[in-house]
Amino acid sequence: MQGVDPAWLPDVAFRPIGIRRTLIRGSGPLVDTVHGEVAGACERFGGSVSRESGSYDLVLELDGDDGSEGFVYGRGDGCTTVTASGARGLLYGFFHVVRLGETAFLDDARRASYQPESALRMLDHWDNVAVHPVMGQVERGYAGGSLFWEDGRARGDLERVRAYGRLLAACGINAVAVNNVNVHATEARLLTDRIGEVADIAGALRPYGIRTHLSVTFAAPVVLGGLASADPLDESVRAWWAEATARVYTAIPDFGGFVVKADSEGQPGPFAYGRSHADGANMLAAALAPHGGSVHWRAFVYNHHQDWRNRSTDRARAAYDHFVPLDGEFADNAVLQVKHGPMDFQVREPVSPLIGAMPGTRLAVELQATQEYTGQQRHVCWLGPMWSEVLRFGTDGESSVGASARGGLVAVANVGDDPFWTGHPLAQANLYTFGRLAWDPNADPHHVLDEWIRLTFGPGPGPGLAAGLRSILDGSWRTYEKYTAPLGVGFMVQPGHHYGPSVDGYEYSPWGTYHFADRDGVGVDRSVATGTGYAGQYAKPWADVYESPLSCPDELLLFFHHVSYGHMLHSGKTVIQHIYDTHFEGVAEVEAARERWASLVDLVEPARHARVAERFEEQLRSAREWRDQVNSYFFRKSGVADERGRTIY
């Protein structure tokens, strides 16, 4: 733990509590956790904590334990009170006070109830137990090794896992899946003979209200159980899963459930037996139901052996085409986990039309905190605004994405054993923001960002630092969008590792990720009238909005339409001039952010400042590469000169 960054829980964040008198009422492990937190703060800052009555500044009270996660918070008569009827609620109420800081003890507040919007707020770790020859210890991980695993076994460093759980609890996360959805041979065995290693991790996360989940392979009955089949309707297969699951619950009584990537990018699934995804998910749901667990079944199913010559196939259509016919068939504790966009975590995608199209199914929406396509934690790219746009998308509040995600909100984790947790220290903001938006999808992300800055950097250095950080992070997602693939077209990255530009990198690939640029124009026609029909997967009014290039929002134009370079955007610019302008602007914005960071040198601790400064050098180099390759590519193809005569190679 030595040298590990405290992230948004530095000691100083506990000072407002630590100098005061606190009363804690109630009992149970999570109450003990809260008590330990308060007692630790008081030790450091001189306050007191008691379980007796008397005169107090802060009362934290658990009344019963009904399993709920909400709490009531208020302040009056010189006393701040948190009351909860569930143990997790008390924990979250406590961290609510931590986040408020001095405000919690200065401003009177009417008692009000706070509830998470979603019952499941989860991080999926794509961590491998054994180092994968291509993907490494953490698939798409940019923060060093895994917190949980190293070279084929559990790390054993549960101190770090506990600290991680504490950080997660402080932003509202209550579930963690501890291994990669691509389940290789070693990882498969976590379900059976190696469940003890998972139980140890679960034990370290439990004091912070976090339930542990496990990614499993659909082929487990064959590869682990020695059965001839994994057919979900085969009774011996069902019995195998029931027994295996029962053993998991013996080891981990509050186990959360399974995460499954099936019939997806080469992973085994029910198709091999002529069964549906509902058959597959329901078999696991049945095994989990007696114990109160859920299965998270990923909807990331598409043909990854596509022929680029065939323009009628459209990967964007796949999830909807596969799953909408199954609506109503999934068990209550089977959650269909849907990526927020139809492709794969590009910097700009439309919201997946699957979300909202399956009213009879519990859906979870999956976001990606790990910056696979958004700069791999070498670039600053705060994703709060993107996630907020996604979660608020919908015709009205009730049918918004956030409200549709009855099965929870999930993010692919962006942490590792890096001292700063996330490689790029400022990428911590993504993890924090995810937790807070998962609790309240309608929260203002900029407010969340300010909260993260205040907690992480403390009240000390004054407004200059906060303003600087805000200016660096606030627009960083749009900056990244500007210098990378334009107008929603996506995928212009180096194949395989997905870092850095390659405009044609996926243009002739089997992965279904094309832009069809020629000398006249660029973009994918996904209209119903003349294209793949994908636009028709949306409900009104979106089907109409996306159908025509005239109504389609600029930022998604090339996702939905193939247009000429001279096509006029709503912004008043042509497509080609937009490409040039945004790419020059994006790099200029990185230069400005880098300068701004340099100006904060005296306000940030040296190690953290140096780490970010070093990453800015790489971000700038990379952003220039993006700018020049994309501009040159389109200039060479279109022959249209930049209106402003800037250098294009």
Next chain:
Amino acid sequence: MQGVDPAWLPDVAFRPIGIRRTLIRGSGPLVDTVHGEVAGACERFGGSVSRESGSYDLVLELDGDDGSEGFVYGRGDGCTTVTASGARGLLYGFFHVVRLGETAFLDDARRASYQPESALRMLDHWDNVAVHPVMGQVERGYAGGSLFWEDGRARGDLERVRAYGRLLAACGINAVAVNNVNVHATEARLLTDRIGEVADIAGALRPYGIRTHLSVTFAAPVVLGGLASADPLDESVRAWWAEATARVYTAIPDFGGFVVKADSEGQPGPFAYGRSHADGANMLAAALAPHGGSVHWRAFVYNHHQDWRNRSTDRARAAYDHFVPLDGEFADNAVLQVKHGPMDFQVREPVSPLIGAMPGTRLAVELQATQEYTGQQRHVCWLGPMWSEVLRFGTDGESSVGASARGGLVAVANVGDDPFWTGHPLAQANLYTFGRLAWDPNADPHHVLDEWIRLTFGPGPGPGLAAGLRSILDGSWRTYEKYTAPLGVGFMVQPGHHYGPSVDGYEYSPWGTYHFADRDGVGVDRSVATGTGYAGQYAKPWADVYESPLSCPDELLLFFHHVSYGHMLHSGKTVIQHIYDTHFEGVAEVEAARERWASLVDLVEPARHARVAERFEEQLRSAREWRDQVNSYFFRKSGVADERGRTIY
């Protein structure tokens, strides 16, 4: 050895000798080798071998041992004679008889002298001792594992090494470098504490007249010797090399010498100490000279951190620019090893202008038998015609490339532990052809091919098989050229592994491998008048020929010039129509070759037929991918329709 293909030395090839009476005169280890060969053949076929005088059909006679490699062959009075004044000469004379087969005993022949054109005929193995995480056991190897090394140590299977040496001797090769020119940590130690493993290999190759060479790292004094420097003018460094080399000769008295890749693609070299490549090479030459060894110093030096934006840098220029100023400075036993083209073994390159421009330096010319850029032994691509063109290149015989290569002819090996030696059974023809052309660069490659067919497939199946094989192999290099990068432009491959098309794969890379295609045209201007000046590195008349697109040969046009798609070739076609036509033709030729192979099913042993048939499936798939990607790329860019209206996507 069980199941290993006999390649061009099947038992039946020894029948003409094995049924006859042979007299062998002379003594020494190589005479014993020849005696053993003849005795084995006689055992199988009923003939006799003796070291007494008498009446014989064949006399093999070593008269003294002056180290020469030639022999005198003739037939008259019912007796065939081979006379040599050096032991290797007797060995080569014996295999000359083997290659002639029955002809050697039927047709009278005037005694004539046979001499190798070049004293060094070498295979460089890019074999790693330890499996490299990216490059594997054999860098650019497409024939399984290494013959010499496995998982960090010598294989120990010297039987297979001995069989390999025998195959090489039969086509005239006399030197082998046993490890990769990229010398990693494990491989470095072959020079010192692991020289015993090299000595074992040398012992297995020695009976077939092959000297063993070792690739070493220039940094050896630092990484192995613990010195602070590897400065070639530092006396302690020179002393270290002298001692290390002496110890090598203690272990391997006939050791051939070192191969060095220095200051090249990240390998260490003399530049770090402000010294020249001549300084570096001469230091090693000095260490080797007392023992009769040579250093092969590779000229593959260029900037691999090039900026694609800067069109004035030209990788093609690099070797000439680096080395021509050093002409005359290299020691007698320092050989400058030059790739045959200025880039990197593309299917079509001009001959390197360095060859012929360094009259005061011993040059070796390096070819690539392993098919890194020519189909990776999944495609049929017999390189004989290309090598022959290269070796005969020059204004007249005396200044031809073959004659300029006073330091030897070298090929990067294409063999591994595959049962067929070369992965693709027909790729054996490349290995054989290299040996025969190294012996005689002016040999007709088609004659060599016929010889290989006759030896490998035996006299049995008759003319149908030979004609079929000839038709499949003869034009296969030009077929490969047709469906890949057009008109000498090179590099349109997938980065890293170099298999399959990616037209822009290296277009924005630091490796200096560009084609600059835009909507108007394609190609690299390397003229003196308006380009990088590379054309001016050639002597007359080639400097003039290449300088102008009017005189530049079609097949190299895009290597030397950037021209419009409408530019008219000497062939009477436009560039764009040439691209379309050749790509359709190339695929059609693969289809025809595949059919032809299928028709030979009853004439080829089943395992070999199946292996080739399976590779043809992949070749055809890949050729179609090349055709469609290249055609689509240029159609999308140029907007010019195919004259014949064929399908372009």
